[in-house]
Amino acid sequence: MRSARRAPERQRARQERILQVAMEHFARSGYEEARAEEIAAEAGVSKGAVFGYFETKAGLFLAAYQAAARSFPAYLDAPPGVREDGFFAVLRYWVARTPHLVHEDWIPYRVTLIGNYCAGLQLRREITQFLAREDPYGTRAFVRFGIDRGEVRRDIDPLMIVSMVDWLTDRVQDAMVTEELDPGLFGSRTQPPEERDRRVSEFIELLRSAVATR
């Protein structure tokens, strides 16, 4: 943080603009390939300002990652009608909706993807800590919701269920965001949508088998 007291509006706007531009560049180029100087230029500030606000390139990326993660809806933000249908309906709702959400605004998805797979060790550690601390998708609350409704099994440590849900939905989302990282599994946008629907259904079925009440 620059000023310990109130940050004037002008500075917040500046920082915000840098962050937006940084997200674009990271999304387009990846972590290594993104250039601090280009980000500064496009945001209309000097290079010094970027490092002034974010300390290091890794710090800038972490901020971009956090902004991206926080911009996503949590599981329980699904429409009330879907929530009433329960845990697996919510899960299916978001998984099926992912391609549409990605299409609408691919930049934050790409940034989280890069953070999940393509960054340094230290950065990766900080991202993990952030995810554990903030649980930005509300997976813990979501699993509790499933357990309370009697849909999710109680004979397994909820933490293990949370991990499994996180792991699998991450992967599925990533596979949807980029064919490159898991070629052919979910197919490209040009593939028939029935095919993708089948994949989504199979995925939900597997996850349901794993964690549903016996």
Added chain:
Amino acid sequence: MRSARRAPERQRARQERILQVAMEHFARSGYEEARAEEIAAEAGVSKGAVFGYFETKAGLFLAAYQAAARSFPAYLDAPPGVREDGFFAVLRYWVARTPHLVHEDWIPYRVTLIGNYCAGLQLRREITQFLAREDPYGTRAFVRFGIDRGEVRRDIDPLMIVSMVDWLTDRVQDAMVTEELDPGLFGSRTQPPEERDRRVSEFIELLRSAVATR
């Protein structure tokens, strides 16, 4: 490749030595932090030689990753006694054994971990292609084995099962290799082993529920 024909023994040995040192350095420092010049020095060759053999730093890492992945046993390399007990026994065997294997020689595990999470986009793409091409852990054959024995469900596309097994065992292995990436889930070496055994059992139980014959 340097010489299109046979590579003299001396050169193969040289390349091999560079690769070994590179694995150590990548394992210890991560991708970004590893220094080509240090690797060269420790391998007793010049910097030029490293780039002569492996083109780029990314090329060097890819070679290290491949060597690491190939050094691991495939699923079906489990002892015959375990194989006879079937798909889930084999799975359990390897998952339970991972901490021991990591303890014996942690370097290749760390290298694959870094390749899975901490490298550039292009590199990541090549790693994915390598894994899809070579299937170094023999997951495809392993799932077929489970299906043939009637232990693994047939109502889901085998490719989806393969993906799920790959995803989950990757994550579990990674969690075991480094507490940092998923702190506290599988615990550290100093934790009581019963605790870890319970985790392993719960994990296998979840995976079994997901993919076992109904």
Added chain:
DNA sequence: TCCGTTTTCTGACTAAAGGTCATTTAAGCG
């Protein structure tokens, strides 16, 4: 409005690391 003080901002500069290549050294062979 002006002036002194503090904070922010800038961009030339530095350091460090990946990558190159002319030159040197060694290998292969008759």
Added chain:
DNA sequence: CGCTTAAATGACCTTTAGTCAGAAAACGGA
């Protein structure tokens, strides 16, 4: 041994994250 060809070297180049002394702007009191 001498000639040819391939391999090896390390000084050099380029690029880029990160720094910092000075410029500019904001602030606040008179």
